[in-house]
Structures are given as structure tokens and as C-alpha cells.
Amino acid sequence: MAMTWQVLLQRLDEQRQQLEKFDQVETRILATLDFHAFFATLLAQIEGVFGIPLVWCVLRQDSTPQQLLAELPPPEGSAWAQRLVLADSCLLDQLLPPAAAVVLADRGLERYRPLLPAGVPLPGSLALAPIRLDGVLVGLLALADNDPARFAPDLDPQLLDRLALKISLCLSNVTAHERLRQQARRDPLTGLLNRRALDMALEQEFQRASRYHTVLTLVFVDLNDFKQVNDRYGHSCGDALLQWVAQVLRDCSRQTDYVGRYAGDEFLLLLPQTSRSQAYGLMQRAEARLRQQPLRLAGTELAVSFSFGLADGPSPAIATAADLVRLADADQYRCKQAYHGRAPLPSADQGPSLCM
Structure with missing residues (x-):
């Protein structure tokens, strides 16, 4: 009896220690x-x-946290980013059905290989705890050990299940905050980054480019004759045109690029690790899309063209992020003057950049 009581006290102490650890993490x-x-x-x-x-x-690739996370600048010097795996929805549902509980496995681990971080070999055992947002499976907390007994299927998953629940609640809180923050970063009409968010991204990316000696290209875009659209067709048509241009610029850009509405009918594209000629090609694709697919409203085609300027840095002439904006704006202004004067268009390596 004394031995049984001692074992019971030991188990209670172990549970207490586990709960303290859970509380610390939470x-x-x-x-x-x-x-x-x-x-x-x-x-x-x-x-x-x-x-x-x-x-x-x-x-999960189509989950709300993944979509919000994709909107954020990539973390700099963060090892955790290498331990965040994006999984196809179909694959995730096959390996862990939406209503499934914690999975503990020490055999047949090959089927879980797509969920492992890049370069990580198959472990001896692993545990997969579902993370849910508003009852919907959005991801997994994955734990692994080379010891096959660490996460053997016959172990009690209750504590791990509790941890997953706490993580889900915390993720819900963080997601709500991120959604509000990103709404504050967005232009309400076009859904692009607003000027404040662009300025913050520009400072961050310029510092990154300076630190790692990479190129950063800024494109300053201004629509041609936009005032005439508002005057002739009304502001609702002008708004629709701005939304269409925003969509085209977004579609032509990469996920790592920043696209924003700077003011009125002005847009900025911030293109990390992109040369001037590559940026020029991007704008040619955008111009072709707008020309081939004009906006149609109430049976009327609204053609739109734009002028834009390029600046790339850092360089001796571009020592700050503000220099990058100033030179791109000046380049765009020269391009606008050429548009109004119908001057010959320069090449991608010359300024002004292009008038479309």
C-alpha cells in the first residue's frame, strides 16, 4: 500500500510539473x-x-493564417521560418481528417514525409496535433524525436491535445490582431498597401538591400488623363478604373513584391532583388494586359494608359529610401512630359522609363 501511495504521489507530481510547463508556454x-x-x-x-x-x-495553404502571413514581409534572420511548412489542403485532409484528434506514430512514417521541413530525415516517432480556427482545421503542431518510444501510439495524448487547444485559442487571438493590423495597412478602395505601409516597407527593404548588397527597384506609376475619366464618366467609373489597374499591377507582380496606392491615381511598386530591366519588363506586361483587356462598364470600354519612372539602389546617388522615391518620381515626371509631347520612348536602361 505504501508503495502504491508513493507511486500515486510521484504521478501527481509529474502531472503538476507538466501543467506548470503548459502554463509557461501558454x-x-x-x-x-x-x-x-x-x-x-x-x-x-x-x-x-x-x-x-x-x-x-x-x-494549410488556403487557411486564413497562411493568407495573412503571406501578406507580411519575410522575417529576417528567423530560424523559425524554416520550420513552417505549407501543406496542400487535400494532402492535409488525407493525413489528418478535419475532425481527427492527435496522431501519434512510430511506424509507417513515410506517408508523413511531405509534412517534414526541408532536409529533415524521417524521425523515429512523431506527434501531430491539430490546430483549429473557429472549428476549422488550419494546421498542425508537429513534434518529432529519433526515439521511437517518445511518441508511441499507445501513449496518452491528452496533454498534447490540451496543448493544441491552447495553441488554437492563442492563434485565434493573434489572427484577429493581424487582420486588424493589415486592414490598417490597406487602401480601402483598391485593397493595395496604403502610403503608410509602403513607406514602412520601403525603409525596411532599403536597409535590407544595403546590408546584403542586393538591388532594390522602385516603380512610380501615374495614370494618364485620369481626370478626364472622372470628368466624363463620373467618380464611380474612376474608382472602378483604379481598382482594375490595381488588380493588373498585383497580378503582374510576384508575391514578394510590394504594390500600393501612393496617392490619387499614383501607384508604387517596390521590387526587392529586381533589376531595372526586369522591372521594365513587368511594366510592359501590365501595359499589355490593360491594352488587351480594357475595363468595360455599362457597355463602354474605358481604355487606360500610364507613365512610370524607375529608380534602383542603393547606389552613390541613392543613399536613402527617400532618394529612391524622389528619383523614381522625377523619372516618372519626365515620362509624363514625353507622353504629353508624344516624344519618342526611351529604352529600359534610359530615363525616363516608359510612357504607356
């Missing part, structure tokens, strides 16, 4: 209000507090 991740801090803190805490060799997260 307290840390509850203090985060953005995705980058959330994932960095979550992975570091679980790895350190529970002594698990490999911890990573899997996100």
Missing part, C-alpha cells in the same frame, strides 16, 4: 500579437520547455 504565446512573434515563441518554448528535439508547424 503565458509566453498569449503575450504575442503578431504572427512572427507567435510562431517564433511557440516553437522555441515547446522545444526548450519540453526538451523536444524537433518542433515545427504545418499550415
Whole structure:
């Protein structure tokens, strides 16, 4: 009887220690209000507090957190980003049905290989805990160990299930904050980045380009004769035209590019690691799209053209982000003058850049 009581006390003490660890993790991740801090803190805490060799997260590609995360600038110097795996929705549903609980596995791990971070070999055992947002499966917390017994199927998954629930609640909180933050970064008419967000991104990317000696190209776009559209067809048609141009610029850009409405009928494209000639080609594609697919409203075709200027840096002439905007704007102004004067168009390596 004494031995049984001693074992019981030992188990209660172990449970107490586990609950303290859960509380520590929960307290840390509850203090985060953005995705980058959330994932960095979550992975570091679980790895350190529970002594698990490999911890990573899997996100469903079409989930709200993944879509919001894709809108953010890539984290700089963050190891956690290498431990965030995007999974196809069909694959995720096959491996872990939407209503499934925690998965513990020490055999047949080959089927889970697509969920492993790049370059990570198959472990001895792994655990997959579902992360849900408003009841919908949006991802997984994944834990792995070379020891096959660490996450054997006969273990009790109750604590891990509880941890996944806490993570889901915290992720819901962070997602709500990120949604509000990103709404504040967006132009309400076009859905593009607003000027404040563009200025912040420009400073960040210019510093990154300076630090790593990469090229950063800025495109300053201004629509031609936009006032005439408003005067002739009304502001509702003008708004629709701005939305169409915004969509075309977004479609022609990469996911890593920044596209925003700077003011009125002016747009900026911030293109990291992109040469001047590559930016020129992007704008040629946008011009072709607008020319081939004019906006149609109430049976009327609204043709639109634009002038734009390019500036790339950092360089001796472009020492700050403000220099980049100033020179791109000046280049665009020269282009606009050429448009009104019907002057010959320069090449991609000359200024002004192009008048379309």
C-alpha cells in the first residue's frame, strides 16, 4: 500500500510539473500579437520547455493564417521560418481528417514525409496535433524525436491535445490582431498597401538591400488623363478604373513584391532583388494586359494608359529610401512630359522609363 501511495504521489507530481510547463508556454504565446512573434515563441518554448528535439508547424495553404502571413514581409534572420511548412489542403485532409484528434506514430512514417521541413530525415516517432480556427482545421503542431518510444501510439495524448487547444485559442487571438493590423495597412478602395505601409516597407527593404548588397527597384506609376475619366464618366467609373489597374499591377507582380496606392491615381511598386530591366519588363506586361483587356462598364470600354519612372539602389546617388522615391518620381515626371509631347520612348536602361 505504501508503495502504491508513493507511486500515486510521484504521478501527481509529474502531472503538476507538466501543467506548470503548459502554463509557461501558454503565458509566453498569449503575450504575442503578431504572427512572427507567435510562431517564433511557440516553437522555441515547446522545444526548450519540453526538451523536444524537433518542433515545427504545418499550415494549410488556403487557411486564413497562411493568407495573412503571406501578406507580411519575410522575417529576417528567423530560424523559425524554416520550420513552417505549407501543406496542400487535400494532402492535409488525407493525413489528418478535419475532425481527427492527435496522431501519434512510430511506424509507417513515410506517408508523413511531405509534412517534414526541408532536409529533415524521417524521425523515429512523431506527434501531430491539430490546430483549429473557429472549428476549422488550419494546421498542425508537429513534434518529432529519433526515439521511437517518445511518441508511441499507445501513449496518452491528452496533454498534447490540451496543448493544441491552447495553441488554437492563442492563434485565434493573434489572427484577429493581424487582420486588424493589415486592414490598417490597406487602401480601402483598391485593397493595395496604403502610403503608410509602403513607406514602412520601403525603409525596411532599403536597409535590407544595403546590408546584403542586393538591388532594390522602385516603380512610380501615374495614370494618364485620369481626370478626364472622372470628368466624363463620373467618380464611380474612376474608382472602378483604379481598382482594375490595381488588380493588373498585383497580378503582374510576384508575391514578394510590394504594390500600393501612393496617392490619387499614383501607384508604387517596390521590387526587392529586381533589376531595372526586369522591372521594365513587368511594366510592359501590365501595359499589355490593360491594352488587351480594357475595363468595360455599362457597355463602354474605358481604355487606360500610364507613365512610370524607375529608380534602383542603393547606389552613390541613392543613399536613402527617400532618394529612391524622389528619383523614381522625377523619372516618372519626365515620362509624363514625353507622353504629353508624344516624344519618342526611351529604352529600359534610359530615363525616363516608359510612357504607356
